[in-house]
Amino acid sequence: xxxxxxxxxxxxxxxxxxxxxxxxxxxxxxxxxxxxxxxxxxxxxxxxxxxxxxxxxxxxxxxxxxxxxxxxxxxxxxxxxxxxxxxxxxxxxxxxxxxxxxxxxxxxxxx
Amino acid sequence: xxxxxxxxxxxxxxxxxxxxxxxxxxxxxxxxxxxxxxxxxxxxxxxxxxxxxxxxxxxxxxxxxxxxxxxxxxxxxxxxxxxxxxxxxxxxxxxxxxxxxxxxxxxxxxxxxxxx
Numbered sequence: 001x002x003x004x005x006x007x008x009x010x011x012x013x014x015x016x017x018x019x020x021x022x023x024x025x026x027x028x029x030x031x032x033x034x035x036x037x038x039x040x041x042x043x044x045x046x047x048x049x050x051x052x053x054x055x056x057x058x059x060x061x062x063x064x065x066x067x068x069x070x071x072x073x074x075x076x077x078x079x080x081x082x083x084x085x086x087x088x089x090x091x092x093x094x095x096x097x098x099x100x101x102x103x104x105x106x107x108x109x110x111x
Numbered sequence: 112x113x114x115x116x117x118x119x120x121x122x123x124x125x126x127x128x129x130x131x132x133x134x135x136x137x138x139x140x141x142x143x144x145x146x147x148x149x150x151x152x153x154x155x156x157x158x159x160x161x162x163x164x165x166x167x168x169x170x171x172x173x174x175x176x177x178x179x180x181x182x183x184x185x186x187x188x189x190x191x192x193x194x195x196x197x198x199x200x201x202x203x204x205x206x207x208x209x210x211x212x213x214x215x216x217x218x219x220x221x222x223x224x225x226x227x
Contacts (some may be wrong), residue, residue: 004153015153016126021184031214032214033218034215034216039201042220042221043201043219043220043221044201044218045218046215046217047215049212049215074223087153089216091214093214096159096167098152098156098169098170099144099146099156099159099169099214099216100153101146101153101154101155102199103151103152103153104153105183
């Protein structure tokens with residue numbers, strides 16, 4: 001089992017749709033969680049940190065479920081500019097530091 | 112402008128040559144990281160540094176070396192011992208390895224290395 005797994009995608013949605021990404025992680029000692037977006041042939045950009053209480057930033061909502069070991073990202077009212085690959089990132093810092101990136105889920109938003 | 116710079120954007124080398132990729136940040140971040148990304152795969156950690164003059168191996172350090180002589184700079188050398196060096200190399204920094212926000216990593220634009 002991979003340490004971090006994401007929906008394989010791609011997701012093709014019309015403008016205005018709501019889209020949800022899920023990510024599961026295998027190590028219960030994982031401490032920090034993030035969502036990044038990566039445009040084609042560009043560097044990843046931090047989208048949101050994910051907190052236990054959940055957090056929202058405009059059209060984006062991130063949730064963490066420690067009991068089930070998954071995090072989610074919800075995008076409401078999707079825009080053409082949301083088209084990108086969304087990366088889930090998990091960090092452990094017990095017995096050695098590890099940053100684990102998911103392979104990413106590609107999103108295409110169509111007019 | 113605060114940020115992370117990597118140069119060059121594209122780099123071509125012959126097999127058997129060592130090559131050094133530069134990474135500079137002016138964010139006053141303590142921690143810096145190097146990753147490689149291969150097509151269709153997630154980023155993999157090569158080396159990281161929490162503080163000047165200290166660095167640790169990541170998951171795929173074999174065939175790579177780093178130095179951290181200054182807070183702002185974390186160059187990566189891809190040696191001839193690296194069997195599959197062609198990849199997209201990304202440098203990142205974060206405020207530090209303790210406290211809220213410490214692990215939020217910010218990336219440079221990357222260097223695409225092609226070895227033939």
